[in-house]
């Protein structure tokens with residue numbers, strides 16, 4: 001998803017390196033183009049942008065040498081308009097006197113473009129970020145001051161977005177938050193603003209988190225916040241962010257994904273420690289415990305954690321809970337839920353629009369809103385009645401790994417507590433994860449080499465490993481670009497079995513309690529010439545039936561799924577690398593999906 005950053009300094013200086021660094025820190029969201037603009041004291045605007053990676057475009061276009069007093073960086077993930085130099089952001093107004101960039105979606109972009117063109121403005125791209133600039137230009141042309149023009153523009157721009165804009169001959173930048181994240185930072189002789197806190201923290205820890213419907217006016221000495229509706233100044237005291245920001249470096253690993261897989265034992269321990277002490281736990285559990293019915297709502301990997309959560313809640317707490325993909329929540333349950341029900345909304349980023357839409361729908365029906373989220377201060381956390389943080393630190397790689405593990409652990413913890421069960425087995429999880437990684441590394445290598453050229457495979461689970469099979473398949477498709485379908489093992493015979501030919505690979509994830517039912521599925525594949533690769537605890541029954549077994553450490557049945565996902569993550573990673581892809585930043589994908 002797009003990311004924006006803007007900075008205002010007291011004197012003209014070389015801003016390029018600051019803008020490049022901010023861009024690098026926004027890169028985890030996923031993007032296809034990057035641009036920088038600086039506004040100089042002589043009234044000129046230097047704008048450079050193109051499709052490509054931050055480092056590569058910066059080198060090619062010489063971002064590092066860019067000098068000015070105000071600067072804007074934007075990383076674009078295409079929604080309106082194909083990835084191209086013209087559609088890359090920032091954008092100029094008609095006369096080249098204003099420059100701005102946005103994050104989010106302006107849903108009436110097409111209508112606005114037509115209107116701007118009809119009014120004689122110079123519209124260069126099909127990107128909605130440009131519409132933000134022209135929307136302000138329109139009112140500036142009519143004589144409004146910048147803040148008034150932005151306030152009026154906000155009425156014309158429909159959707160969820162945030163943008164930053166500056167004008168020649170002014171010494172300020174202006175940023176507005178209308179549904180997308182925006183944080184302002186105050187430093188010594190400069191101020192800055194960004195869609196993401198991590199791109200600000202290396203510069204300053206004094207921040208103001210903007211609310212929707214607020215405009216930040218940045219000059220070198222401070223930030224003034226103005227309400228969009230009232231036009232009045234809103235007093236906002238800066239807060240000091242003290243959290244230790246983990247440096248987003250790979251720590252000796254070739255990719256963030258591998259580093260993050262290896263971090264799983266540690267973050268699991270951190271989460272368990274936090275849950276043992278956190279003041280958030282009791283109110284969270286009380287609300288969940290009172291619910292008539294629980295809905296577990298998420299997308300992608302977070303949805304797979306919900307699938308695991310539903311089994312845990314049923315098995316350990318005797319609670320029925322319905323896992324549902326966030327965009328289906330209204331269609332499937334909108335007319336039947338009410339104030340007695342509670343949703344547990346699950347999201348790494350806490351910014352996924354599909355999830356936030358479901359939260360809004362739940363709220364409108366009076367439901368209780370609980371959240372499991374990783375990014376502190378995210379929109380989901382703020383919107384929830386109560387939340388549990390996932391305590392994973394920054395997850396940079398687009399494929400989610402450590403956050404999935406901690407989502408599943410959080411559900412395991414919740415289920416134990418709601419079921420009044422002894423949760424001693426949880427303390428073993430970090431060491432078991434460590435052992436699972438160690439064991440899987442050499443075993444996965446051989447399978448990765450065997451599967452490297454395969455374009456099609458299945459991954460089958462059952463019961464507690466159903467969500468794991470879906471998650472493994474998602475990881476494989478996401479970063480290898482091969483087709484891999486996750487499925488309940490018993491469903492395979494209801495259709496997909498017809499795909500099996502000599503050597504056709506099928507991954508099986510048999511949990512220790514489901515070996516007999518899995519053996520049937522394995523044999524349905526092998527007797528037709530297919531190749532059965534199992535990820536399981538050592539078990540003579542599996543060894544006798546499968547072609548290949550990746551062995552997991554023995555663990556309590558509820559912990560087994562957490563270990564089974566590890567070889568699947570590693571297999572996806574190795575396959576991605578063997579196939580020449582970058583697992584951290586798969587094509588077409590974004591870490592945070594803030595659009596419908």
Ligand code: M6R
Pocket residue numbers: 299300301302346347348349350351352355398399400401474475478590591592593
């Ligand atoms: O931030 P969220 O957990 O809400 O993101 C949901 C999905 O977009 C995300 O899990 C996605 O499926 C992952 N990239 C998969 O690895």
